[in-house]
Amino acid sequence: MKPGHSDPEGETTARLLRELGYKVEEVGVSKVYNVVVLADSKDEALMKAEEMCKRLLANPTKDNYTILVEGEE
Amino acid sequence: MKPGHSDPEGETTARLLRELGYKVEEVGVSKVYNVVVLADSKDEALMKAEEMCKRLLANPTKDNYTILVEGEE
Numbered sequence: 001m002k003p004g005h006s007d008p009e010g011e012t013t014a015r016l017l018r019e020l021g022y023k024v025e026e027v028g029v030s031k032v033y034n035v036v037v038l039a040d041s042k043d044e045a046l047m048k049a050e051e052m053c054k055r056l057l058a059n060p061t062k063d064n065y066t067i068l069v070e071g072e073e
Numbered sequence: 074m075k076p077g078h079s080d081p082e083g084e085t086t087a088r089l090l091r092e093l094g095y096k097v098e099e100v101g102v103s104k105v106y107n108v109v110v111l112a113d114s115k116d117e118a119l120m121k122a123e124e125m126c127k128r129l130l131a132n133p134t135k136d137n138y139t140i141l142v143e144g145e146e
Contacts, residue, residue, distance in 0.1 A: 013106065016129055022121060023111035032103045033086060038096035048095060056089055 001028065005062040033057055045069050074101065078135040106130055118142050 001007050007028055014027040035052065039045035049067045058065045074080050080101055087100040108125065112118035122140045131138045 010106075013130070014108075017108070017110075017125060020125075020128060022125065025109040025111065027109070028107040030105045030107070032105060033083075034101040034103070035087075035090070036098040036100070037090075038098065052090060052093075052095065055093060057086070 001030070002062055002064050042069050042071055045071075074103070075135055075137050115142050115144055118144075 009029045010027040013029065014024050017024045017027065035049065037045060037048055039048060046067060046069045049069065053065050053067065054060070083100040083102045086102065087097050090097040090100065108122065110118060110121055112121060119140060119142045122142065126138050126140065127133070
Protein backbone atom coordinates (compact mmCIF):
# COMPACT_ATOMS: atom_id res chain seq x y z
CA MET A 1 0.00 0.00 0.00
CA LYS A 2 1.42 3.40 -0.92
CA PRO A 3 1.69 6.01 1.84
CA GLY A 4 -1.49 7.99 2.39
CA HIS A 5 -3.79 5.23 1.21
CA SER A 6 -5.99 3.46 3.71
CA ASP A 7 -6.10 -0.32 4.14
CA PRO A 8 -9.76 -1.01 4.97
CA GLU A 9 -9.26 -4.77 5.29
CA GLY A 10 -6.35 -4.24 7.68
CA GLU A 11 -8.34 -1.76 9.74
CA THR A 12 -11.33 -4.08 9.98
CA THR A 13 -9.09 -7.01 10.91
CA ALA A 14 -7.41 -4.92 13.63
CA ARG A 15 -10.81 -3.95 15.06
CA LEU A 16 -12.05 -7.54 15.10
CA LEU A 17 -8.86 -8.76 16.79
CA ARG A 18 -9.24 -6.05 19.45
CA GLU A 19 -12.83 -7.14 20.01
CA LEU A 20 -11.48 -10.65 20.59
CA GLY A 21 -9.25 -9.20 23.33
CA TYR A 22 -5.88 -8.87 21.59
CA LYS A 23 -3.71 -5.79 22.15
CA VAL A 24 -3.33 -5.07 18.46
CA GLU A 25 -1.78 -1.79 17.36
CA GLU A 26 -2.06 -2.18 13.63
CA VAL A 27 -2.77 -4.72 10.90
CA GLY A 28 -1.60 -4.48 7.31
CA VAL A 29 -2.93 -6.85 4.68
CA SER A 30 -1.07 -7.62 1.49
CA LYS A 31 -1.30 -10.17 -1.25
CA VAL A 32 1.30 -12.52 -2.71
CA TYR A 33 1.10 -13.82 -6.29
CA ASN A 34 3.24 -16.90 -6.76
CA VAL A 35 3.60 -17.01 -10.57
CA VAL A 36 5.28 -19.95 -12.33
CA VAL A 37 6.40 -18.59 -15.71
CA LEU A 38 8.62 -19.98 -18.49
CA ALA A 39 11.65 -17.76 -19.13
CA ASP A 40 15.18 -18.22 -20.49
CA SER A 41 16.88 -16.49 -17.57
CA LYS A 42 16.22 -14.95 -14.19
CA ASP A 43 16.63 -11.52 -15.79
CA GLU A 44 13.92 -12.31 -18.31
CA ALA A 45 11.66 -13.66 -15.55
CA LEU A 46 12.18 -10.48 -13.55
CA MET A 47 11.38 -8.31 -16.57
CA LYS A 48 8.20 -10.29 -17.23
CA ALA A 49 7.16 -10.12 -13.58
CA GLU A 50 7.68 -6.35 -13.62
CA GLU A 51 5.46 -6.11 -16.71
CA MET A 52 2.79 -8.35 -15.16
CA CYS A 53 2.65 -6.09 -12.11
CA LYS A 54 2.26 -2.99 -14.24
CA ARG A 55 -0.25 -4.51 -16.67
CA LEU A 56 -2.43 -6.58 -14.34
CA LEU A 57 -1.41 -7.43 -10.81
CA ALA A 58 -0.77 -4.09 -9.12
CA ASN A 59 -3.04 -1.09 -8.90
CA PRO A 60 -0.76 1.82 -9.86
CA THR A 61 -2.77 4.26 -7.77
CA LYS A 62 -2.45 2.52 -4.44
CA ASP A 63 -0.25 -0.58 -4.53
CA ASN A 64 3.43 -0.87 -3.76
CA TYR A 65 5.05 -4.13 -4.75
CA THR A 66 8.28 -6.05 -4.60
CA ILE A 67 9.37 -8.89 -6.86
CA LEU A 68 11.36 -11.95 -5.88
CA VAL A 69 12.62 -14.31 -8.61
CA GLU A 70 13.40 -17.91 -7.78
CA GLY A 71 15.00 -20.18 -10.32
CA GLU A 72 14.33 -23.74 -11.33
CA GLU A 73 16.13 -25.72 -14.05
CA MET B 74 -4.36 -23.36 0.41
CA LYS B 75 -4.65 -26.93 1.60
CA PRO B 76 -4.12 -29.71 -0.97
CA GLY B 77 -7.24 -30.56 -2.94
CA HIS B 78 -8.75 -27.09 -2.65
CA SER B 79 -8.96 -24.91 -5.72
CA ASP B 80 -7.61 -21.36 -5.86
CA PRO B 81 -10.12 -19.55 -8.11
CA GLU B 82 -8.30 -16.22 -7.90
CA GLY B 83 -5.02 -17.86 -8.86
CA GLU B 84 -6.66 -19.69 -11.76
CA THR B 85 -8.30 -16.52 -13.06
CA THR B 86 -5.04 -14.59 -12.73
CA ALA B 87 -3.19 -17.32 -14.64
CA ARG B 88 -5.78 -17.22 -17.43
CA LEU B 89 -5.60 -13.42 -17.72
CA LEU B 90 -1.79 -13.48 -17.82
CA ARG B 91 -1.88 -16.10 -20.58
CA GLU B 92 -4.33 -13.92 -22.52
CA LEU B 93 -1.76 -11.12 -22.21
CA GLY B 94 0.78 -13.44 -23.85
CA TYR B 95 2.78 -14.74 -20.89
CA LYS B 96 3.82 -18.38 -20.71
CA VAL B 97 2.35 -18.91 -17.26
CA GLU B 98 2.11 -22.43 -15.88
CA GLU B 99 0.42 -21.68 -12.59
CA VAL B 100 -0.48 -18.85 -10.22
CA GLY B 101 -1.09 -19.19 -6.51
CA VAL B 102 -2.54 -16.32 -4.52
CA SER B 103 -2.05 -15.96 -0.81
CA LYS B 104 -2.55 -13.27 1.79
CA VAL B 105 -0.20 -11.83 4.38
CA TYR B 106 -1.45 -10.29 7.62
CA ASN B 107 1.20 -8.07 9.20
CA VAL B 108 -0.08 -7.78 12.79
CA VAL B 109 1.57 -5.46 15.33
CA VAL B 110 0.64 -6.85 18.75
CA LEU B 111 1.81 -6.07 22.29
CA ALA B 112 3.34 -9.10 23.99
CA ASP B 113 5.89 -9.76 26.74
CA SER B 114 7.98 -12.16 24.69
CA LYS B 115 8.34 -13.66 21.25
CA ASP B 116 6.87 -16.89 22.61
CA GLU B 117 3.78 -15.05 23.79
CA ALA B 118 3.50 -13.23 20.45
CA LEU B 119 3.72 -16.56 18.61
CA MET B 120 1.04 -18.09 20.84
CA LYS B 121 -1.26 -15.12 20.23
CA ALA B 122 -0.65 -15.22 16.50
CA GLU B 123 -1.49 -18.92 16.46
CA GLU B 124 -4.74 -18.18 18.30
CA MET B 125 -5.59 -15.31 15.94
CA CYS B 126 -5.18 -17.61 12.95
CA LYS B 127 -7.44 -20.23 14.48
CA ARG B 128 -10.08 -17.77 15.72
CA LEU B 129 -10.24 -15.29 12.85
CA LEU B 130 -7.60 -15.09 10.16
CA ALA B 131 -7.46 -18.56 8.65
CA ASN B 132 -10.29 -20.64 7.24
CA PRO B 133 -9.73 -24.04 8.86
CA THR B 134 -11.35 -25.84 5.95
CA LYS B 135 -9.09 -24.57 3.19
CA ASP B 136 -6.25 -22.39 4.45
CA ASN B 137 -2.73 -23.42 5.32
CA TYR B 138 -0.70 -20.82 7.15
CA THR B 139 2.74 -20.10 8.52
CA ILE B 140 3.63 -17.63 11.25
CA LEU B 141 6.77 -15.50 11.44
CA VAL B 142 7.43 -13.49 14.63
CA GLU B 143 9.66 -10.44 14.47
CA GLY B 144 10.71 -8.64 17.64
CA GLU B 145 10.90 -4.99 18.55
CA GLU B 146 11.94 -3.57 21.92
